[in-house]
Amino acid sequence: MREALCTLGNGYFATRGAAAESHADGTHYPGTYVAGCYDRLTSQVAGRAVENEDLVNLPNWLPLTFRVEGGDWFEPGTGELLEHRQELDLRRGLLERRFRVRDRQGRVTAVTERRLVSMDDPHLAALQATFLAENWAGRLEVRSAIDGRVSNAGVARYRQLDGRHLRPLEGGEAGAETIWLQVETVSSRMRVAEAARTRLLRDGQALPAARRAVVEDGLVAHELATDLAEGQEVTAEKVVALFTGRDRGVTESGLEARDRAAAAGAFEALLERHALAWEQLWRRCRIGLQDEGETAGTLNLHVFHLLQTLSWHTVDLDAGVPARGLHGEAYRGHVFWDELFVLPYLTWRLPELVRALLRYRHRRLPQARAEAAAAGYAGAMYPWQSGSNGREETQLVHLNPRSGRWLPDNSHLQRHVNIAIAYNIWHYYQVEGDVEFLCEYGAEMLLEIARFWASAASYDQAADRYEIRGVMGPDEYHDGYPDRDLPGLDNNAYTNVMAAWTLLRALDTLAVLPSDRRTELEERLGLRRQETDRWEELSRKLKVCFHDDVISQFEGYERLAELDWDGYRRRYGDIRRLDRILEAEGDSTNRYKASKQADVLMLFYLLSADELGKLLDGLGYPLDPATIPRTVDYYLRRTSHGSTLSSVVHAWVLARSDRTRSWSFFAEALASDVHDVQGGTTAEGIHLGAMVGTVDLAQRCYTGLEAREDVLWFNPSLPRELDGLDLSLRYRGHWGVHVRLTGDRVQVALAPSGAPPIKVCVNGQVAEIAPGETHEFAC
């Protein structure tokens, strides 16, 4: 868990905060991952061959250890650790570690280590360790290595699957100070090269050191030696360059890694540039809380890990939003719908990054079309889990660690991932007003997704309604009906209502496109009037079910049994993974009114009451305002919050009606990783959706921030626990929309620029603000 939370990264690659001298041993797990670097392997599981795609654990560049003449190399378990402290400096992206160790001969060495993964040059990382001979004099040896003998073995329940993705290619010394190693992934044949330049220094000056190279299959090392007097210290500095065959502007990864490592500056110089890059990123991305307490600290941690996963260095890559960051191997580095919780925040901070992340989806549009066609649909059906080429990567079977059984995995039926993509495109367009992006990429995806929903809907003549059958909503506890052989549910409310929403946004998009481009797209997609007329009809006739005066999660939900929540809580304590508990008992969550996470409530998360009301009205289901709180309450009593995303959504939907409960869900979401609330999952990677979801609660939910009808809206409702909030937003060409909210005021200041004035509305008061001007609203 500490390794995951102390991961350092720059949006291009990240390395877990494992001890430099450690290796994967059940306690430690060094891992280095490059955004978008995947590989597939086939394994035998439960008598069948299954193919799995992993975000590949790349050669470990961390190894740096020491020994004192005649002693053992320092590793976990050798020597007596007298002190050990690790500190993560979020402001500068620096991991510091101080420890003192006594070896078997009683010699005490104090070590101070600092580490960075450069936010300035995405290919560089550096490690610096200073060794102080506290009570001894003699020879100190330092060993600095690159270890390519690693595999993907970070998640216990995947260990029955093959995780050996790397083949060593070449390596050795490059010049006097540098070692290098190049490997290739087994099936994606991606070459990855790392080079490490190691020096010994005293008082900032390089020391002449005896040096020996060790070259073994898959591992290269330099061993350096120098003499120390008692009380004297020496610093080892390791500067690492990492390149892959996917990089742009390169000749060959090995050559680039060797050259870049050799040419890189010293640690202090790298740190200075790195700290400047972080300072600038913080200026753009920070959520400023007036009270710098624990909430502010955790929000900073969440922004920090977001930016280490996705940063300006991701913009030029072809990478998506990995659900667990670049921090571990859970979910194999796959891309789910979690970007729904990530992109809206980023849209207001780094819109160019959002464009890049949406382009990850656009590049995979042909594959999404193929997936739709193979399943008998039109348009584009994005996969539930996406990796390298956008093929469906959801596993076919998954292990219940509680029962030891491999079970069919139907989660690919979560077609609602398409909604997340459509929502993010539209939100981005609303905020940035970027018609060009819509013309080039956004519209095509939106239209193809709309087309998919239209083809997934079947007509029920008797009811004069359209239905979407055989899908799953976000609640993964329900993948089918207890009495039906085929998996999937009918008329999931979240899916149907948001499908109607998508169809309407697709029609809006056509209206917004310049006519020449619209014609081009219509020609290319073969889109005719008849089809768009049907979209309009569908947006009025999709079916939504109700029972007990609440929106039904899916058709037939009311027939499910009530779960004995108290009984299960008494017996099991933590029932977040009720699905595993029930399956181990020979039962199934499919039989019960029990949800893993927010499903119907996602509607209130994504849409304002007003927007949802209009949408349902259009569908012929006038919404009684009391239905919303009733529905929230109904499902809240039937949800186990087995996904960290659930607390984010509940905090959001309760923010205006029940501030106390909302705050406790917010606190729960904040704790997801810092306190590893699921008990063991943080070690396998952070929960990026929940992390950014909390930041977005502060940014959009508590402020009522919205971009609609060319107006920037605020409708603040700050929780009692927050005195005030500062945000620096990007909006329609403005790089500095500085917003300060307190209990009774909203101040908006526009940084000087050549961009046109903007309209801002706070609780009904509208003002036009020009660059360089500040306006204060009372509320």
Ligand code: BGC
């Ligand atoms: C949740 C999904 C989520 C996935 C990846 C699952 O536990 O149920 O909604 O997309 O984790 O974060």
